[in-house]
Amino acid sequence: MRVGILGSGLMGGKLGTLFARAGHEVVFSYARSQEKLKKLARDAKGNARAGTPGEAAKEADALLLAVHWSRIEDVLQQAGNLSGKVVLSCSLPMNADNTQLVVAHSSSGVEELAKMIPKARLVSAFNTVPSEVLFGVFDARRRANRPSLVYCGDEKGSKQVAATLIRDVGFDPVDAGPLRIARYTEPFALLVAQLAYEGKEGPELAYRFERFGD
């Protein structure tokens, strides 16, 4: 697939690199320096290049939205028309100092995003995992016991695209249901992040999903 990265920081930089290594064609965009985007593309050692958000969006089969909540409007405006595009968002609706969700509990960041880009095909994915584990998960992807990763969205085709990309990074994709389930996965993602960043001696967190009956 052709995957456009909108926000090439901790999440976008690493996921874009792994998408490229998994064989996808990647365009890194939206960082404060063009040099950084070029270096990411070089270091990805796959089919990757640097571009503008508009170039990343053009002809993309999927886009990864990976910016701070305060940058959403700007990056969307630079990306241009996203009608019909599959947009995977890992962006969490956090306040400026990343201590609180600013959208909860009767809605979620990704549902608010859906109002901003109503014609895009949104999936909430990759927000429940700290960026630090991504390369390790990719390196261990051929092992039988893959870690699970929840995603949600309202449309079958875009969820299939998301599931492919999640699997390519090394996770077992777990379909959590429609987009409104993000009301529960976003607070869960915050919990994961807070535990993960409690300092060097902080706890390790493992989670497992089980489905009962049908």
Ligand SMILES: NC(=O)c1ccc[n+]([C@@H]2O[C@H](COP(=O)([O-])OP(=O)(O)OC[C@H]3O[C@@H](n4cnc5c(N)ncnc54)[C@H](OP(=O)(O)O)[C@@H]3O)[C@@H](O)[C@H]2O)c1
């Ligand atoms: N990090 C995690 O482990 C994690 C986990 C789950 C969810 N998330 C969510 O994922 C989203 C991205 O997080 P992140 O940690 O990847 O953030 P990040 O490292 O700060 O990346 C954001 C990207 O946006 C770029 N950017 C910021 N301001 C800009 C501007 N004015 N012009 C152009 N580019 C600009 C940054 O550029 P530079 O590269 O030049 O700084 C960077 O590439 C957030 O919503 C976060 O809540 C993060």
